[in-house]
Amino acid sequence: MIKKYSRIFIYLLKLRLSREMVYSFNFLTTLFVDGTFFVIQMLAFTAIFLNVDTVNGWNKFHMIIFIGTFTILDGLYMATYFFGVLSISEKIRNGELDIYITKPVNTLFLISFENINIGSIPIVVPGIIMVAYGTVKLGIEISAMKILGYIVLLFIMYIIMYNLMVLLRCCSFWFTKVDNINNLENELVNFSFRVPGIMYRGIGKVIFYFILPYGLIATIPTEFFTGTMNITGWIISISVCIVFTLLRRLIWKRGLKRYSSASS
Incomplete structure (x- = not known):
């Protein structure tokens, strides 16, 4: 199964690469937009630490x-599944999803990774x-286990982000207009980039760690890498990833059944 979908992914990657070389302007535009966003966020955090030394125990480093x-x-999710998942709502609305359902490949996998953005x-x-x-700057001692743990947590967060994106797009199976949901997602992602999870308390932490777990995304790997995370961080990360993966599978299957019934 893994070998099969690895081959499909590589094929989609090669196909997309050949397209990008033809339309190199699109490639450069995407690179410029992503780079500009990165610089703006960096400048914003630099401005904050001109006035304070620490924020809830974190310094500027x-x-x-x-x-x-x-x-x-x-960079990872924008390069792989972002644009594919983003197209799900439109494919449901215009009936294009029919084409994907008939193919001998997992429908969600094919849609998710067909628009790889190098x-x-x-x-x-x-x-x-x-x-x-x-x-x-922090004098962190590097070890193979620390790097491996960090990479594993990045992968877990990568999956959580995927699950959240798909779940929101699944609303299109039941609702015609989901533009507001897409806008909400953008705001949540931007908010989680501006506000680390260490700043959440009480109900805010419950919401952004367990219900809409955007607060985990970059915070948990950072806490692990800087040595400020305990075993609870691992338990939360793995549990949230499993729960949202199962939820995504369930909602997607139910959505497909509803879509197939409506089409017939």
């Missing part, structure tokens, strides 16, 4: 690792540089 972590994740891959590089810079 913790925040640099946080920004770098978010940037790595942003223009976002270079954004990962400054993210890695920022994490490395913050690591040096």
Whole structure:
């Protein structure tokens, strides 16, 4: 199964790469837009730490690792499934989903990864540089286990983001207009980039860690890498990932059944 879908992913990647080379302007535009967003966010955090030394125990170098972590994740999901998942609502509305359902491949997988965007891959590089810079400044001792744990947490957050994106698009199976939901998602992602999870307390932490777990995305990997996370962070991350993966599978299957019934 893994081998089969790995081959499909590589095929989609090659196909998309050939398209991007033909339309190189689109590639450069995407790179410019993503790069501009990264610079703006970096300047915003720099301005904050001109006036304060720490924010809930994090200094500016913790925040640099946080920004770098978010940037790595942003580059990864923008480069792989973002644009594919983004198209789900439109495919449901215009009936184009019918084409994908008839193919001998998992429908959601095919839609998710058919619009790979290589223009976002270079954004990962400054993210890695920022994490490395913050690591040096904080004097963090690097080990193979620390790097492996960080990568595993990045992968977990990558899956959580995927689940959240798909779940929101599944609303299109039941509702015609979902533009407001898409706008809400953009605001939540931007908010989670501006406000690390360490700043949430009480009901806010419950909401942004368990109900709309955007607060986990870059915070948990940063806490692990800087040595400020305990076993609870692992339990929360894995549990949220499993629950939202199961929920996404359930809602997607029910949505497809509803769509198929309506089509027939």
